Amino acid sequence: MTKKSFITLLMLLTIIAGDVLAQGRGKGKLKNKNPEQRAEIKTKRLMKPLTLSEDQATKIKAVHLTAENQLASIRADRSVGKLTKEEVKSKRLAINKTRHQGIRAVLDTQQKYKYRRWRIRRMSPKKRARIKTRRLVKPLNLTAAQRPKVRQVHLTAERKLNKVRAGRRSKQITKEAAKTQRMAIRKARRKGLKAIFNANQKAKYKAWRKKRDEKRKAGGDVDDDITDEDLDNDATGEDDTDED
Structure with missing residues (x-):
């Protein structure tokens, strides 16, 4: 391998690694955590970016907990063959869509904008x-x-x-x-x-x-051309997606 080819390969591997790290950011903290712990972690992630009040944090944690319990049930069904891969994908999308709708219901107008921006950045x-x-x-x-x-x-x-x-x-x-x-x-x-x-x-x-x-x-709002529904209906999700 020539020096030029080696440098090109190294640059390519660096770019790929960057994508993997970006997609995996935050997932390590969720690994092997139960629904209660996952809900707590996901709520804390939003505290500073959205400047949540204690009341809002409590309500959002409840939204996360409902979603995490449902996702845990799906993972259990998938592990014993009760659900196909496509069924899991469809159910996960529906659960997370309801999750995001529930979170937005707790936020004020400015926080909703910040939440959309936060999701896009992730x-x-x-x-x-x-x-x-x-x-x-x-x-x-x-x-x-x-x-x-x-x-x-x-x-x-x-x-x-x-x-x-x-x-x-x-x-x-x-x-x-x-x-x-x-x-x-x-x-x-x-x-x-x-x-x-x-x-x-x-x-x-x-x-x-x-x-x-x-x-x-x-x-x-400079992101008004990207609606919440656009984000909710995108099956690829954000970096903290619940995919296993």
Whole structure:
């Protein structure tokens, strides 16, 4: 193997490892835990991001506990062959959909927005790339040939951003260094996207970004093109999915 081939292989393995770590983040804490413990852990995860009150935390834990008990029952049935893989997938999706609806019922408007943002951030790079591609299809009138190219640009960026987040969590990257790296990654993303667009799409993309920036600065919901229902109905789930 040549030195160049070895370096290419090493880079590929690093990217794959980043995806695996992103998808596995948080699962270790849930392994071998009973429904009560899982509900407690999942509730604590939301305390700081959503600034939950004690009353809200109690209600959300109850929602999680109901879901975790139902999921435990499904796992038990699956282990003895009472359910097929597809049946498990369908039931799990329905349970988690009800879980998310129950959580939102406890939250105020601002917390619901934060919850949606939290769920999006916890997605795997592949899912975030799909969502970010989908939100550009209509505004830019992307062609069928452009969509996979746009998705690949987003996927490359999301994988790199995941590595930066991992570096921050492990304190291997300083806050300022992370900020610089994120800016560089996003700049490269925009450059990659523009290379795919035609002149008309580039103009639309510029206007679309300007509108989102203005909305963000005004405190508006910049993710209103991704509904809670979109997230609930996506069987791939977030990084803390209950898949075994």
